[in-house]
Amino acid sequence: MKTDVKILTAHLDDPAWHTLAGYERHGGYNALRKALKMTPDEIKAEVKAANLRGRGGAGFPAGIKWGFLPKETTKPIYLVINADEGEPGTFKDRLIMERNPHSLIEGCLIACWALRANTTYIYIRGELFSSIQRIERAIAEARAKGYIGKNVLGTGWTCEIHAHPGAGAYICGEETALIESLEGKAGQPRNKPPFPAIQGLFDCPTIVNNVETIAYVPWIIENGGQTFASFGTERNGGLKIYGLSGHVKRPGLWELPMGTTFSYLVNELGGGMRGAKPMKGLIPGGSSCPPLLPNELDTPMDFDAVKKVGTMLGTGCATVFEEGVCTVRLGARIAKFYEHESCGQCTPCREGTGWLHRNIEKLERGERLEGGIQLLDSICGRILGNTICALGDAAAMPIQGFLKKFGDEWQRHIDLGRCPL
Amino acid sequence: MTLAFSQSARQRFDEIVARYPNRQAALLPVLHLAQQEFDHISPEVMQFVAEQLGVPPVKVQHVATFYTMYNKKPVGRFHVQVCTNIACHLTGGPEIFAHLKKKLGVANKGTTADDLFTLEEVECLAACGYSPAIQITDKKDRETPIFFRENLDSLPKVDALIDELRAKAKGGA
Numbered sequence: 001m002k003t004d005v006k007i008l009t010a011h012l013d014d015p016a017w018h019t020l021a022g023y024e025r026h027g028g029y030n031a032l033r034k035a036l037k038m039t040p041d042e043i044k045a046e047v048k049a050a051n052l053r054g055r056g057g058a059g060f061p062a063g064i065k066w067g068f069l070p071k072e073t074t075k076p077i078y079l080v081i082n083a084d085e086g087e088p089g090t091f092k093d094r095l096i097m098e099r100n101p102h103s104l105i106e107g108c109l110i111a112c113w114a115l116r117a118n119t120t121y122i123y124i125r126g127e128l129f130s131s132i133q134r135i136e137r138a139i140a141e142a143r144a145k146g147y148i149g150k151n152v153l154g155t156g157w158t159c160e161i162h163a164h165p166g167a168g169a170y171i172c173g174e175e176t177a178l179i180e181s182l183e184g185k186a187g188q189p190r191n192k193p194p195f196p197a198i199q200g201l202f203d204c205p206t207i208v209n210n211v212e213t214i215a216y217v218p219w220i221i222e223n224g225g226q227t228f229a230s231f232g233t234e235r236n237g238g239l240k241i242y243g244l245s246g247h248v249k250r251p252g253l254w255e256l257p258m259g260t261t262f263s264y265l266v267n268e269l270g271g272g273m274r275g276a277k278p279m280k281g282l283i284p285g286g287s288s289c290p291p292l293l294p295n296e297l298d299t300p301m302d303f304d305a306v307k308k309v310g311t312m313l314g315t316g317c318a319t320v321f322e323e324g325v326c327t328v329r330l331g332a333r334i335a336k337f338y339e340h341e342s343c344g345q346c347t348p349c350r351e352g353t354g355w356l357h358r359n360i361e362k363l364e365r366g367e368r369l370e371g372g373i374q375l376l377d378s379i380c381g382r383i384l385g386n387t388i389c390a391l392g393d394a395a396a397m398p399i400q401g402f403l404k405k406f407g408d409e410w411q412r413h414i415d416l417g418r419c420p421l
Numbered sequence: 422m423t424l425a426f427s428q429s430a431r432q433r434f435d436e437i438v439a440r441y442p443n444r445q446a447a448l449l450p451v452l453h454l455a456q457q458e459f460d461h462i463s464p465e466v467m468q469f470v471a472e473q474l475g476v477p478p479v480k481v482q483h484v485a486t487f488y489t490m491y492n493k494k495p496v497g498r499f500h501v502q503v504c505t506n507i508a509c510h511l512t513g514g515p516e517i518f519a520h521l522k523k524k525l526g527v528a529n530k531g532t533t534a535d536d537l538f539t540l541e542e543v544e545c546l547a548a549c550g551y552s553p554a555i556q557i558t559d560k561k562d563r564e565t566p567i568f569f570r571e572n573l574d575s576l577p578k579v580d581a582l583i584d585e586l587r588a589k590a591k592g593g594a
Contacts, residue, residue: 085547088506088508088545089545090545091550094548127546129558165450167452168491169488181449182446184447186488245550247511251552287506319549325511330507333510337544343487
């Protein structure tokens, strides 16, 4: 369904929207008041009806994830917000945290009420200083006004929200590494099961959700899950913040119905290419996603449709590159990133990401590659699926994608003994 | 030398520790606090943090060395972080980084002789829409530790930024 509705970006023209007064001026915290009169099951039903899929990249339905908590437990339940935005090419959660932080705070409160949790930790990437400041200020304002604390809006219900800074480690975007990090340890992912919903933070039942996912919850409660769902496609409800960067005329962020096409984002909103060179390819949603070719841009940007064309929607922040860009050089940069960020726990990832990076660099320099470009594909195959977490997959999938889409260019590096560009 | 938190840092420490059901969980934010207080995370600082939180020193060392934001040696007043990841890779990040290495006369993670600048190549700063992105922290301005200079699309603008920071330091600001 086409819609002009904006939710998380509706009042960006108000420079005070990030303050409590600004947020309340536009109806902020009315959804919390409504939610506190609803039962947890009623709230969960709305979120389920909204078809709200996880906005961190995996696209897992939030309502179903919430249902994984144990029915009976004597332990505290925790809500953890993954604000460790670090997938290269991604810059959407920062917008929410810096320009509309109270939507996240209100969403946390409603989610805690629904999950019977009393504590939220917002794990914010350490490098995002301004996001940390804005969230800390928003928490303080909301606490002073009685939205957070021992007696939320006079109901007798206790809910605490804390900001927790990361310290520079991409792996902490993986939910179990994030939990380890929150516990004051190195961010090394845990084996699953047990899943966090059963045994997560401090060994207690824990729900980990992305910033954007939870920030949509207040609107869903106020306006109904079905209304939200109707904006999107069949199994991908609502709106989503999409990003665009690279060689386009107007890079930026736009909140659009799920299922909008890449070509609309790039050509209508982004103004097409920045110069005379045509597009060579597009990385759909962060560096772990295999690239798309210009003739694939009619693909709708929802989790299922993008999967059908062999890649992932990821975070929905696309990076465009023009003709003249060497995809081997770009691939080498991506491989370097994953080598740097591998936590070192699993051998296939620790050794494989470095092996991959070194050989792609060799290719770019025109050095002899024993085994040819098949060697690269074979290294990817040895990493894929053989590690505790998805970082290994995230390193292998884009390289396999580049080999599939730009294999001729990679082979020409070998044939010429140099970069042809 | 025996280390001790200032009065305001002590208050902040107590606030941080109170957020968690156990003291080790406060380790990451407390290491950030210690870095602000003591400039960088030396072995003595690790020992101090371990004592404050009742955590074995080896665990503090593991954490302090796992994460990239804890400086194990002193950095300059201005920590210049240049992104070269995908969006910045495409729009001039590597060229800016190479230019700054030459201009400042340092390698990656190197500090200028006057202790004013530390240059570092960093991963995605979540500013891809304004790439190429540079983030700079100023030790002497903790309230607003970051100034983001977006749309640094040309090398003269980078030069002007560095000159501006030099002038700021010279003027005693």
